Amino acid sequence: MSAPILQVSQLTKRFGNLVALNGVSLEIREGEIFSIIGPNGAGKTTLFFNIIGLQKPDAGRVLFKGTDITGKSPHKICHLGITCTFQVPRAFANMTVEETVRVGAYKRYQGREMSQKVDEVLRICELEEYRHQRCSDMGLAHLRRVELARALATEPVLLLLDESGAGLNPSELTGLMDILHRLNEEMHITLCIVEHVMQMVMSLAQRIVVLDHGEIIAEGSPQEISTHPRVIEAYLGKRVVC
Amino acid sequence: MTETFLQNLINGALTGCIYALIALGLSLIFGVMNVVNFAHGDFVMLSMYLTFWIGVWAGMDAFITPLITFPALFLIGLLAYNALIDRTLRQKYVTQIAVTVGLMTFLRALAQLIWKAQPRALPYSLIQGSIQIGPYTILASRLVSAVVSVLAIAGVYLFLSRTWAGRAIRAASDDLDAASLLGIPYRQTYALAFGLGSALTAIAGGLLMTFQQVDPTMGVRFGLLSWCVLAMAGLGSIPGLLISGIIVGAAEAIGMSFWDPRARSLIVYLLFILVLWLRPRGLFGRK
The missing domain is CATH 1.10.8 (Helicase, Ruva Protein; domain 3)
Known part of the structure; x- marks a missing residue:
């Protein structure tokens, strides 16, 4: 098992009375494809923003390769080797692609x-x-x-992707997944993907954590996660026994 | 009648190029950090006084003074950004307005203190005389001013489109969060934009002093004038800014000669209201 590249410990973020992240701890290992899933409003994007420095956590620490990067500005974190993409693309409208x-x-x-x-x-x-x-x-x-x-x-070194599969049709999705596979295998970039598209998560990710109401409720391989009772409950609601 | 009209059109259009240059500075600041800099016109006034000082003490021609005033205003801009503006970025809009209006009042009071209330002008400029084309007279100083303004605007255009710092400014103006994720430090980028925006008034100030006098209340006129030009052009189009500057300059000159010289500002603001009413994004704007 390779060394952890990113360690998040007891990360907490509040917006007024709403606890968006409640003591979230996780570890991303070098070279893996890691995934964070969870229902809408679970705190996935907030978690990204607090790792990348767009928001400052109220408590907890983020370590990148052993260095504390908690609350550093995004451009400094980018220099160290972490960056992320947005859920809704925010390309510079008045520039060309190049x-x-x-x-x-x-x-x-x-x-x-x-x-x-x-x-x-x-x-x-x-x-x-x-x-x-x-x-x-x-x-x-x-x-x-x-x-x-x-x-x-x-x-x-570590790339965080926020729902990059959302709104894509099946062929576009396959194209994107091919690219992500190549990034990971050929360029050795560690990927952390937040995703709703289960097809993408299940075929790409090696390890998954499930976030619900700002807390991690499950962690494991795609197979373990897909049969985990709490995950099914979070996504589909409690089974009613009659 | 037609001759007078065209003569005024030419004069106004040439002055309008300087207005466009002033508005470009304002546009850089507003477009990048969304700060309404009410003191921008007073930076023009300050530049004109500095030009006057250098002209009197060092005997330097107003055209050449930007060599000194450009870096000076850049530094003043950096200072204003770091001391005042940076602290207000996360505050309410009202706070930002209060701070820049405060800076405006401060600069005007400072000018009154140092240079007194009477208008100052430089005795002469190297660029003298006029060119006669048919029935029309074009003052050399205005022509050169317009050319220099257009060149400066083109220079800024190239800077923004070709250099790393320029692209960083554009990226930050589009989406600050996205830019910071690409390693662009917001503070340096903002400071650079503010410094450059202020420094452009140094060129304008030097050019204006070749044919105009300066008094401490001038800032308001140039400040509002540049807002008109910017509102007409909209954000994000530098050629549009130039065209708008020319329209405003020409409208001003024509209105003054055909209506009443005292109606100078009235015409500009009529135009301003008309644009805000019919095309709130400006004629060439992107957002």
């Missing part, structure tokens, strides 16, 4: 090397033919890939 990817690549590259990096990322995400298109003119499936591409350009 420019968007360039913004990400500037962090580590310059000049010719940067252009190479941009080309490489566009190829991986199968966006080469759209490179001069403006993001505002693109459809959902492509925007998700643009978002993935610009995140990849920052050369993350």
Whole structure:
């Protein structure tokens, strides 16, 4: 078993009276595809935002490769090697696809090397033919890939993907899953995916945690999770015995 | 009649290029950090006074003073950002307005204290004379001012579209969270945008001083004027800003000659209200 790359311990986040995250602890291991699932409003996106620095947790710690990154700003965390994509794509509307990817690549590259990096990322995400298109003119499936591409350009060690399969049709989904597989196997990027599309989670993830009402209710392999009574309860409600 | 009209159109359009340059600075600041900088016009006033000082003490021509005032205003912009604006970003909108209006009042009072209330002007400029094209007279100083303004606007356009810092500013303006996830530090980006936005008023101030005098109350006029230009253009289009500047400048000049010189501001604001009413996003705006 490989070493943990990200350790979240007792993470708590409150919004007024609402406890969005209640003492969440989890470990993501180097090189794996990890998944967080849970019903709507379970706190998945909040968990991402608190890891990545877009929100500051009220309590708890986040360790990345042993270094405490709790409450650091997102650009610093990005420099360390973690970045994430948004649930609803937020591509830079007034830029072309290539420019968007360039913004990400500037962090580590310059000049010719940067252009190479941009080309490489566009190829991986199968966006080469759209490179001069403006993001505002693109459809959902492509925007998700643009978002993935610009995140990849920052050369993350750990990539957090927030529902990147949502709203895609089956063939688009297969395409995306192929790309994610390649990122993990060929580029050795550790992936953490938050997902509603079960087909995607079950075929990609090696380990899954289930979040409900801000708490982790189950953890295990896809097979274990799919038969876990509390998971079924959280998704479908309690079985009524009559 | 037609001749007077066209003559005013030319004069106004040339001045309008400077208005566009001022509005570009405002647009950078507002577009990137959503801060309504009411003190922007007073930065123009400050630049004009600095130009006056340098002209009097160092005998430097107003056209060349931006070599000194551009970095100076950039630093003043950085200082204003770090000391005041940065602290208000997460506050209520009202707080931001109070702070920039406060800065505006401060700068005006400071100008009155240092330079007194009487208007100041530089005696002459290197660029003298006029060009005669048919029945129309074009003042050389206005022509050069317009050309320099357009060049400066083009320079900013290239900076924003070609350089890393420029792209970072555009990315942060589009979506700050997404930009920060790509490793763009918000504070440096904001400070740069504010510094650059302020520094552009230095070029405008130098150009204005070649044919105009300065007094401490001028800031309000330029501030509101640049808001009109920005509202007309909408956010995100630099060529649109130039066209709007020219429209505002021309409308001002034509209105002054055909209606009443005192109606100068009235015409501009009529235009402003009309645009807000009919096209709230501006003529060329994206959001």
